[in-house]
Amino acid sequence: MNVLKRYYFFLILFALPILLIQNSGCTKEYSFEGAPTDTIPADTITTDTTDTVIYKQVITFPQCGFCNVSDAIDTGQWSFKTSDSYLCGSFTNSGFFNGNSKTAFTFFGPSACSVDTGIVVSVYLPVPLDQDRYNLSTKQTAFYYYDHNSPTDILASHPPTVFSVTVQSFIYATNIATGTFSGTVFTATGDSVYISNGRFKAVLH
Numbered sequence: 001m002n003v004l005k006r007y008y009f010f011l012i013l014f015a016l017p018i019l020l021i022q023n024s025g026c027t028k029e030y031s032f033e034g035a036p037t038d039t040i041p042a043d044t045i046t047t048d049t050t051d052t053v054i055y056k057q058v059i060t061f062p063q064c065g066f067c068n069v070s071d072a073i074d075t076g077q078w079s080f081k082t083s084d085s086y087l088c089g090s091f092t093n094s095g096f097f098n099g100n101s102k103t104a105f106t107f108f109g110p111s112a113c114s115v116d117t118g119i120v121v122s123v124y125l126p127v128p129l130d131q132d133r134y135n136l137s138t139k140q141t142a143f144y145y146y147d148h149n150s151p152t153d154i155l156a157s158h159p160p161t162v163f164s165v166t167v168q169s170f171i172y173a174t175n176i177a178t179g180t181f182s183g184t185v186f187t188a189t190g191d192s193v194y195i196s197n198g199r200f201k202a203v204l205h
Helices: 002-025
Strands: 041-046 051-055 058-060 077-082 085-090 093-097 104-110 117-124 133-138 141-147 163-171 176-186 192-203
Touching: 077 117, 093 192, 104 192, 117 163, 141 163, 141 176
Parallel strands: none
Antiparallel strands: 041 051, 051 058, 077 085, 077 192, 085 104, 093 104, 104 117, 117 141, 133 163, 163 176, 176 192
16 A cells, blocks of 8 residues: 555656646737737826827827817917827927027927926027028927826937928017927837927027
């Protein structure tokens, strides 16, 4: 009887590792391939108020009652459209940089619907804004739509992809620049997004 017990003991001891190896080889792999990339979320960026879902080639922001495409732009405000989303906000700062040349300016400020997100736009012009100017366009620009809660920007321009700004008017007596912007930007995952209907009205000091 002792011989039989010993036989079963060694049989179990020998068979157990084999069963464990087979079990680990049959572990379910949770991967997902072959789905349409225009409908499956590629990433999700979360702010403290709402979620922003990024899709390949498409980015959708939550609807915001403070931003209406039909509203006029007041001094100190910005807005733009991407896909079916329309965003707007105000400036916390705007003005010239690059010395006293007045050939470069920037503006930045938060979104009207989330103080943790907003834009930064820097513009390099071919001529200085040292007098009244109209319809000045440039592709020497930088655009960022940032998120304070994320280590990477939600959207950002990357040369040589074109992102352009047009100063429709600059009134020297008031230092007010009114203009538009548009172009291709990229998400944190590298997908391209087109920004259109960008508008701004900034006081440049």
